[in-house]
Amino acid sequence: MNAKETLTAFDEFLQGEGVAFHATVIGGAALVVMGVIERSTQDVDCLDPVIPTKVKEASVAFAKKYRGDDGSLKEDWLNNGPRDLIRDLPKGWEERTVPLFEGKALVLRTLGRLELLMTKLFAYCDRQEDFRDCVAMKPTPEELRASEAWLEERDLNPLWPDHVRVSLAAIAREVGCAYP
Numbered sequence: 001m002n003a004k005e006t007l008t009a010f011d012e013f014l015q016g017e018g019v020a021f022h023a024t025v026i027g028g029a030a031l032v033v034m035g036v037i038e039r040s041t042q043d044v045d046c047l048d049p050v051i052p053t054k055v056k057e058a059s060v061a062f063a064k065k066y067r068g069d070d071g072s073l074k075e076d077w078l079n080n081g082p083r084d085l086i087r088d089l090p091k092g093w094e095e096r097t098v099p100l101f102e103g104k105a106l107v108l109r110t111l112g113r114l115e116l117l118m119t120k121l122f123a124y125c126d127r128q129e130d131f132r133d134c135v136a137m138k139p140t141p142e143e144l145r146a147s148e149a150w151l152e153e154r155d156l157n158p159l160w161p162d163h164v165r166v167s168l169a170a171i172a173r174e175v176g177c178a179y180p
Contacts, residue, residue, distance in 0.1 A: 003032035003041050004101070006066075006073065011103030013062045014055070021055045022107040024048045024097050026082055026119050028133060030110040033100055037136045042074060045082045047111070048094075082119070088154065089115055113137075118147045122154055125167045134171050141177045144168050148180075 007029075014021060027045035031037045051059070059078035067073050089111075096112030110116055117137050121144075124130040139147075148168060152161040165180070172179030 002038075003029040003044065006077075007033065007044070007101050007106060007108070008103065009066055010059070010062050010078075011101075011106040013065075014058055014103075014105035017054075017058050017061075019054050019058050020105045020107075021052070022109075023051075024094075024109045024111065025100065026085075026111055026116060027123075030100055030116065031120075031133055031136065033108075034110070037133055043077045043079055043081070046078060046080050047082050048086060050083065051078060051080055085119060085122075088150075089118075090150065114143060114146060117143055118150055121147050121168070121171070122151055124171070125151055125164050126154070128167075131171070131174075135174045138175055139171060139177070141172065141179050144172055144177070144179045 024047045025044055026047050027043070028037065028039070028041035029044040032039065032041055056078070060075045063073045063075045063077055093111060093115050096115060097109040098112060099108075100110040101108040111119065117134070117139055120130050120134050120137060121139075124134050148164060151164045151168075154160075157163075169179055
């Protein structure tokens with residue numbers, strides 16, 4: 001199942017359990033649902049709120065029941081892994097979220113474009129694993145420049161700012177835009 005199919009099935013599962021959940025999610029699952037990328041993703045990264053116990057229990061039961069053809073749906077597929085990013089996001093991020101998925105029991109939003117891009121760029125700079133996702137978002141030179149200062153503040157290593165600029169330049173080359 002892709003992320004959208006998983007969310008649709010989970011919405012139906014939550015309905016059956018009499019549980020509802022409204023959240024802001026980020027990451028690859030958000031990009032899949034938005035149609036930006038076409039790949040499988042093994043998890044849904046919930047930024048906010050902290051996943052309530054009933055929802056977490058339902059997500060584990062759902063994972064056990066719907067492992068998918070490749071068995072890739074893990075018990076912790078719905079997680080609060082990126083929750084710490086909340087303290088780092090630009091002020092007012094909550095007002096800039098956009099609808100992502102609306103079911104009967106499951107309603108998800110995601111960050112506005114620039115902030116979602118910033119989180120993906122941070123993941124790329126930090127882990128060097130999200131290059132294709134960043135490229136698929138087709139950032140503009142303005143978006144790359146707007147992200148640079150925020151990214152540079154995410155790590156205290158004195159080499160980090162240069163690493164950020166080199167990483168952003170690599171993305172710019174790949175999408176064919178001028179940076180800096």
